[in-house]
Amino acid sequence: MSKNNPLLEAFNQTIYPVGGHSKRNIQVLKEVLNEIDGNLDSDIYGSGKLIENFQEEMATYLGKETAVFFPSGTMAQQIALRIWCDRKGIKKVAYHPLSHLEIHEEDGLKELHHIETILLGDKDRLIRLEDVLHMQDDIACLLIELPQREIGGQLPDYEELVAICTYCREKGIRLHLDGARLYEILPYYQKTAAEICELFDSVYISFYKGIGGIAGAILAGDEAFTKESKVWKRRHGGDLISLYPYILSASYYFKQRLPKMNQYYEEAKMLAGFYNQCHGIVTKPIEPATNMFHVHVDLPKEKLEPILIALYEETGIGLIHYVKESSETSCCYEVSIGDRFAHIPKDELRKAFQLLDVKMREAAALSE
Ligand SMILES: Cc1ncc(COP(=O)(O)O)c(C=O)c1O
Numbered sequence: 001m002s003k004n005n006p007l008l009e010a011f012n013q014t015i016y017p018v019g020g021h022s023k024r025n026i027q028v029l030k031e032v033l034n035e036i037d038g039n040l041d042s043d044i045y046g047s048g049k050l051i052e053n054f055q056e057e058m059a060t061y062l063g064k065e066t067a068v069f070f071p072s073g074t075m076a077q078q079i080a081l082r083i084w085c086d087r088k089g090i091k092k093v094a095y096h097p098l099s100h101l102e103i104h105e106e107d108g109l110k111e112l113h114h115i116e117t118i119l120l121g122d123k124d125r126l127i128r129l130e131d132v133l134h135m136q137d138d139i140a141c142l143l144i145e146l147p148q149r150e151i152g153g154q155l156p157d158y159e160e161l162v163a164i165c166t167y168c169r170e171k172g173i174r175l176h177l178d179g180a181r182l183y184e185i186l187p188y189y190q191k192t193a194a195e196i197c198e199l200f201d202s203v204y205i206s207f208y209k210g211i212g213g214i215a216g217a218i219l220a221g222d223e224a225f226t227k228e229s230k231v232w233k234r235r236h237g238g239d240l241i242s243l244y245p246y247i248l249s250a251s252y253y254f255k256q257r258l259p260k261m262n263q264y265y266e267e268a269k270m271l272a273g274f275y276n277q278c279h280g281i282v283t284k285p286i287e288p289a290t291n292m293f294h295v296h297v298d299l300p301k302e303k304l305e306p307i308l309i310a311l312y313e314e315t316g317i318g319l320i321h322y323v324k325e326s327s328e329t330s331c332c333y334e335v336s337i338g339d340r341f342a343h344i345p346k347d348e349l350r351k352a353f354q355l356l357d358v359k360m361r362e363a364a365a366l367s368e
Contacts, residue, residue, distance in 0.1 A: 007321065010309040014318030016348070018271070021212040021257075021338035029214060029245055032252040042242045046230060054247050055218070062203055063194025064220035068229050069247055071238050073180055073206050074105050076219040079232040080202045081141055082113045083225060084174040088140035094118040095143040096127055098150035100178065126156050129163045142168050145178035146185050146196070152284035152294035152334075153181070158189050165199040175199065180206040183258055184290040187265040201225070207250035210264070210291060211257050212338060216246035257339075264291035264337040270346075271337065274353040279360040291337040295320070299363055301331040307359045315352040317344065 011017060022028070043051035051069055059067035070076040078101070085091045093109075095101060097119040101109050109115045118139060121131040126148055144164070147153035156164075168175050177200040182193055189196065197203045202221035207213035219229055233239055268288040275283050280298035297304050301323050312318050320333045 006309055007305045007323065010312045011318040011321040014312045015316035016344045017318040017321075017340055018344065018349075019320065019335050019337065020340055022340065028212070029249055032249045035252065036248060042244050043247065045241055046233070046239050050244055051247055054251055057251075058205070058218045059220055061193055062197045062205070062218075062220045063192075064197060064203065065222045066226040067218045067220035068226045068233065069243060069250075070217045070219055070233060071215065071240060071243060071246065073100070073178075073204050073217040074108065075233070075236050075238050076204045076217045076229070077101060077143070077176070077178060078105070078109050078113060079229050079236065080176050080204065080219055080221075080225075081109060081115060081143065082232060083228050084141035084176065084201070085113070085115055088172075088174070090138055090140045092116045092118060092137055092139045093141045093143060094120045094135060094137070094139045095178075096120060096145060096148060096150075097123040098148070099143060099145055100149070100180070101143070103150070124151060126151070126154050127164070128156075129160055129167070132164050132167055139173055141174040141176050141201075143176045143178055144200075145180070147181055147290045147292070149181065149292070153184075153288065153290045153292040154285050155185055155188055155289040158191070162199065174201045176201065177203040179203050181209050181290060181292070183261050184210045184264070184292065187262040188289045207246070207254065209336070210261065210338070211250065211253045213249040213253045214246055216243070216250050260339070261291070263342070267291070267341045268293060268335070268337045271335065271341070271349075274349065278353060278357040280364055281356075281360065292335065294332055294334050296326070296330065296332045297323075297360075298330055299360070300329055301325045303363055303367075304331055307356070307363060311352060311356055311359065315348065315355065317349060317352040319352075319356075 040050065041048055055067045055069055059065060081093050085093065091114060093115055095117065102117065109117065118137050121127045147155045165175055177197065182205050186193060202225060205218050207216045268291045272283040272288050272293050275281050275295055276286060282296050284294045284296055304323055308319060323331045323333050326332045
């Protein structure tokens with residue numbers, strides 16, 4: 001896969017890759033299974049202690065009545081919105097213009113459920129209270145994504161979030177939380193998961209982002225909601241006879257990494273600080289609100305890539321494995337902090353950024 005991709009090849013050779021937890025390889029599952037008694041019964045079509053206990057544990061963690069395990073968040077969220085639309089008899093929902101449902105799901109919500117979507121606010125910023133207040137359309141549900149991934153993981157102030165949710169409640173608009181990165185926001189808000197989820201009627205969380213499991217999602221809400229979601233899960237083909245590799249890995253890494261979310265957040269702030277000292281580089285947001293942020297570079301992708309490759313070879317530190325073109329003169333990428341960051345000697349990291357700054361200045365001088 002890294003053939004003809006020199007940046008990825010160079011990244012794979014580094015001693016200290018910066019983002020994420022580890023390589024996404026089979027070891028992720030092997031580590032989990034080493035700890036598990038082979039006589040444990042598998043889950044079967046959504047039943048059995050293994051799945052039911054985990055669902056109960058997650059419902060408690062989220063402060064909701066019940067929870068259902070899904071193979072993917074894509075499936076879980078489309079179903080959640082379908083249920084809220086059916087309840088209200090209005091096939092319309094609202095969300096951010098760069099919501100996962102809008103840009104990464106091949107219009108599943110529209111094609112499969114015939115639900116119309118209202119794109120609230122501007123794609124370069126968070127949804128604001130005023131966007132909700134000025135919404136002309138009658139909608140069944142507002143989906144809020146915390147953090148808003150495609151703009152670098154930004155978060156609204158807690159007070160604004162509460163104001164949006166309170167207004168929707170008063171208007172009879174259901175609230176769904178896209179909490180793919182819910183654990184990652186808790187240090188910023190200094191709240192428990194249950195305190196955040198209390199603002200929402202339904203919540204989805206993921207187990208393969210900050211938690212670093214294989215795949216899988218939980219959808220939580222009241223009992224009537226989750227009961228209906230199980231019917232839709234069956235209709236979508238999501239009731240795999242066994243989901244235990246996902247559930248076991250979700251449970252294992254949840255316990256291991258949930259206590260580290262504050263550490264990842266602090267490390268992300270440190271790393272963003274290093275980036276922001278480099279010429280022609282700025283992070284979005286400037287100070288991360290979670291363990292993630294975006295890096296925006298004032299150089300074309302073709303000019304940044306050789307700089308990064310040389311940096312990796314000289315320092316052994318791998319900043320990123322890909323770069324995305326944002327315009328003819330600029331490029332960007334996303335960084336998410338996980339377990340790897342703690343292993344990097346910070347003096348060497350600092351030196352790598354000093355070198356990056358020098359190389360960026362040289363590149364800028366050459367293009368003047
Ligand atoms: C914000 C957000 N919502 C939903 C999803 C969908 O999750 P899944 O990949 O489990 O379908 C993702 C996945 O990247 C995501 O980032």
